[in-house]
Amino acid sequence: MRTSNHLIGVLNFLTFLLSIPILGGGIWLSSRANNTDCLKFLQWPLIIIGISIMVVSLAGFAGACYRNTFLMWVYLFVMFFIIAALLGFIIFAYVVTDKGSGRPLTNRAYSDYYLQDYSGWLKDRVASDSYWQKISSCIRDSKVCGKMGKSFNGVPESADMFYRRKLSPIESGCCKPPTECGYTYMNETFWTSTGGVVYSSDCNTWNPDQGQLCYSCNSCKAGVLANIRKSWRKVSVINIVILIILVIAYVIGCAAFRNNRRIDNDEPSGEARMTKSQPSRLHL
Structure with missing residues (x-):
C-alpha cells in the first residue's frame, strides 16, 4: 500500500532536482541574449515551467510522505497542465526550428x-x-x-x-x-x-x-536564427528526458492518490470488498 507513496516521494524529489536544469536552460538562453530584453520570449517559458515543476514537486513530495490527500490532488491537477505545457513547448521548439542551417x-x-x-x-x-x-x-x-x-x-x-x-x-x-x-x-x-x-x-x-x-x-x-536553433535543440533534449520522468511520476502519483484515499476512508487492504451471501457448496 505504501510502495506507491514511497515511489512518488522519491520521484518528486528527483523532479525537484531536475527542475533546476530547466531553470538553468532558461537562464542560459537569457545569457545568450546578453542579459538584455532582446530575446526574452525565448527564456521565460522555460523559467516559468521550471519554477512550476519545482513548486509542484515539493507539494507532491510532501503529499506522498505525509499521505496528505489534498496535496496529492493539487499535485496531480497542476502536474497535468505542466506536462501538457512542457510537451507543447517541446513540440513548438522543434516546429519553429525545423528548417535552416548554414x-x-x-x-x-x-x-x-x-x-x-x-x-x-x-x-x-x-x-x-x-x-x-x-x-x-x-x-x-x-x-x-x-x-x-x-x-x-x-x-x-x-x-x-x-x-x-x-x-x-x-x-x-x-x-x-x-x-x-x-x-x-x-x-x-x-x-x-x-x-x-x-x-x-x-x-x-x-x-x-x-x-x-x-x-x-x-x-x-x-x-x-541558426544560433537560436542550436540553443533550443540542446535545451529540448533535456526537456524530453524530464518530460518522460514527469509522466512516470504522474502515473505513480495517481496510484498514490488512490492509496491515500483508501487510508482516509479506513478501507482495509488485502481484503475483498464483496462477500458471497451464501458459501459455495463445491469444495476442492
Missing part, C-alpha cells in the same frame, strides 16, 4: 547563413524591423565582433588562417560580409570591395565601420 563553403571552415533558408513564426519574429533593432543592439553591446581578432607572436591573423577558423553563426553572419560578395580580407572585421558585380543586397549593406559591419544584413538575422 551553407558549407569551399576552402572555408565556417559556413554562410541565408535568411531564405528559414521560414515560419521564428523567422518572422526575429526578422521584423521592430524586434531586430533590439537584437542587433544586443549583438553590438556584446562586442562579439570586436573579440574576433587574433594574433600569433604579435603578427595579425592572415586570410588563410582566418578561413580555417570555425566561426559561430553570429560571427559569420554579422561580423563579415557574405563570401559570395568576393570582398578582400584585411582583418577579421575589415574587408574591402574588389569593385566586382554584386549579386546580394547584403553586399551593399555591408559597411567596414565597426559600429555597422553587417548588423543590418539578412545574413546576420540568419546567423541569429
Whole structure:
C-alpha cells in the first residue's frame, strides 16, 4: 500500500532536482541574449515551467510522505497542465526550428547563413524591423565582433588562417560580409570591395565601420536564427528526458492518490470488498 507513496516521494524529489536544469536552460538562453530584453520570449517559458515543476514537486513530495490527500490532488491537477505545457513547448521548439542551417563553403571552415533558408513564426519574429533593432543592439553591446581578432607572436591573423577558423553563426553572419560578395580580407572585421558585380543586397549593406559591419544584413538575422536553433535543440533534449520522468511520476502519483484515499476512508487492504451471501457448496 505504501510502495506507491514511497515511489512518488522519491520521484518528486528527483523532479525537484531536475527542475533546476530547466531553470538553468532558461537562464542560459537569457545569457545568450546578453542579459538584455532582446530575446526574452525565448527564456521565460522555460523559467516559468521550471519554477512550476519545482513548486509542484515539493507539494507532491510532501503529499506522498505525509499521505496528505489534498496535496496529492493539487499535485496531480497542476502536474497535468505542466506536462501538457512542457510537451507543447517541446513540440513548438522543434516546429519553429525545423528548417535552416548554414551553407558549407569551399576552402572555408565556417559556413554562410541565408535568411531564405528559414521560414515560419521564428523567422518572422526575429526578422521584423521592430524586434531586430533590439537584437542587433544586443549583438553590438556584446562586442562579439570586436573579440574576433587574433594574433600569433604579435603578427595579425592572415586570410588563410582566418578561413580555417570555425566561426559561430553570429560571427559569420554579422561580423563579415557574405563570401559570395568576393570582398578582400584585411582583418577579421575589415574587408574591402574588389569593385566586382554584386549579386546580394547584403553586399551593399555591408559597411567596414565597426559600429555597422553587417548588423543590418539578412545574413546576420540568419546567423541569429541558426544560433537560436542550436540553443533550443540542446535545451529540448533535456526537456524530453524530464518530460518522460514527469509522466512516470504522474502515473505513480495517481496510484498514490488512490492509496491515500483508501487510508482516509479506513478501507482495509488485502481484503475483498464483496462477500458471497451464501458459501459455495463445491469444495476442492
